[in-house]
Amino acid sequence: MSADNFKTNIYEYLETLPKYTFLRLFQKPATCLAIFRLLPAIGRQIVMSLLYVETPISTQDLQYWVNREGQRKLKEALLKLSRLRILEQNDNLLIMNETFRLEFTNALTGGGTQQSFGLPCATPDKHSVDIGFLDQYATQQWEAILHYMVGTSLTKKPSGGVLNLLERSKLMQISATDSHLQITNKGFQFLLQDVNTQVWAFLLQYLDMAEVLQMDLVEVLNFLFQLGSSELGENYSVEPLTQTQQQMLEDLRDYGIVYQRKRGSRRYYPTRLATTLTSGNAAVAGSNKAVQHKDHGSQAVGAVGKLDTEEEEEQGFVILETNYRVYAYTDSPLQIAVLNLFVQLQSRFGNMVAGVITRESVRNALIKGITADQIISYLQSHAHPQMRKRIPILPLTVVDQIRLWEMERNRLKASPAYLYHEFNVQNDFDAAERHARDIGVLLWSNPKKRSMVITQAGHESVKGYVKRRLQSNSNR
Template sequence: MPQVRIIAKNFMDMVAALPAMKLDILYENPFICEAILRSLPPLAKKYVTQMLFSEGSITAKLLEEWVLPDGSTKHRVSIDRLVQLRIFTESVESGRKKEKSYRLNPTFQANLQKRITTGGVLPREPMPPSLTGRLPSLEELEKYALEQWECFLLHLINSGQAEKVTSFSPSMMRVFQRGLLSQSKDPKLTESGFQFLLMETNAQLWYIIREYISNSEERGVDPVDLISFLLELSFHMTGKAYNLNTLTDVQRSTLSDLADLGLVKLQKGRNDSWFIPTKLATNLSVSLADSSTRKQGSIVVETNFRVYEYSASKLHSEILRLFSRYALYLLFSWFIWGITQFYSEFLVNVLPLT
């Protein structure tokens, strides 16, 4: 995977950039505290867990003694991360030496203790099967998430090729396109736009989520509430149904947008409506490196500049169209496991642009 200049920061980079007062508001939720703990480097987790049930501060010199000499770099990275997230509060003792010391953020410490000792219950529990009936399988849910994400990307780069409409307003789509498309009557992908298309799926997703959060105040939504809700989603179970009536109006509106991105699937029964988190939602705060949602395909490039693409992804074909032009398109029908099914497989002979 090529190196790109677009920095796809993870959730914790955005959390660390919040003002101190808003960070303390986030840390009032025990589940958020656990999500933050999960994201920390291993050595930082060690420091937090060892200091979790101790009162008072600990000197920087004593902390350094907890690691081997060859771990000094990891030690500095861990301390910097803890200070950025205001998990550690730093102070300098008066006196000649003016030695630094650290202590855990009291709000974070109290709520993480609560989460570890008593567990805690999410604001909502999964709905019983008697109310929802048959829910999508994990395989169906993963396929849905990928289709939704690819449809969104098609809207982003070429709305005329997208098969479904999106609930995002034109102004919000322009926010997403900012920096990816040139600002002209005939928008074209910029260098950053091409780099964006070459990123892994989860890194692309985080770039969009980051823009979505950054512009939340313009929509009258507090970014702290939005980050808190997204982190809270990571504790829900993939494939389980959760009642929409347990959400606020802002959260329901957010879920409608997240459904467009493939993070959740919305369904409606006779009396109730519910949402089903996909793996994209439950993994968002943990890891952005999982590329398992990529559709498989093959591209062959010949020395005469002809390119052959074999893929079931319309998005992949549209991306390739940005670099070249179509010469041939073939449609295949396959006979699989005794059942005749038609698959729109693309075998494309592409000539270079002149």
């Protein structure tokens, strides 16, 4: 998501950190392993090739490792390795950061004495839970947040910490009419992402709040990377955790990333939302649970509605007709609520909802900050397999009309500008107007009233010109 520089990628966040922060992060083997897994394939290959090479290598020698077609990817990988402080360049020589080399080697070989991968509890849990329970808990907690964002009340209201994060991240904002939180343009973009991207987007906002919460940023990152390397179904002790990390547990419970039977429990269970943080796999397939309609017969097949270990291709479930009718083969309350943001739903069946896209329904979505492109993107990404057989996938008449409805609200666009008026001499006005037109900053002028409007960017230039002309006239 690019709106308002809203980051959903942990790499984008890491590259903004100073060198000192990386030196602290690299002291944990689990963090080194997690950062390594975030690298592109050629970047991982470079790290593994240089891991046991303690002498510097020239950039020219490195270029011989790839063919001509791979030079661009090599350049991009080296740039990422440099920004993540893994490789340091001195003139034309590259050397691996020694702290990263040592701790990453420990992560691969099991060396070192630090328990950066967590400390499994030595005693059995009297109230042990299985993976199925953890999956259900994670889905329930995470979907409670998504349901609240789209305005459904099927689940309990999220905690105050979650609501604060939703507002601070601008995923939701206070409505001007009823003082309740409502979804924003950025929030709708958030809903369009896969669950793993959503979780990281949420956690990156949490990282931005770390200083406000008086939490050590390095300890927060180390704990998140530790969770990403933990084993699903294993219970870990809270004893090795720092005070900051123990404080994080309460928040991560609200997000469904970890499970604790009660506050103050001496053990915790990472859920699949945690263990997939650095794997790149989708964590929750059930968040977009849909029912795939068969071409023949009246039966329907339900897609996976739970946490799954394998990355699955999401099945499309939306049919859009040229008469603006929408048929969605889904029984997911979350997906129905998302559709209700821009579709006027008219009927609901066991495995399907039907409605119509109207000027009013699109207008209501636009008022919430949802754009026409986002609506079109959602319909296209969730299109039924039968619709995907056509080119274009969506009816152009409907697509064009949605954009036209958006343009109706954008007839006027406000932009900051400066008004120049009350010129004493017509020649002074004409000269200033001519100067503004020549440099391309004139928005409007009325020579009879000796008034004109200048863009904000051109104000300093025109103001300086007018002053110089007035001074020149006074010196004559």
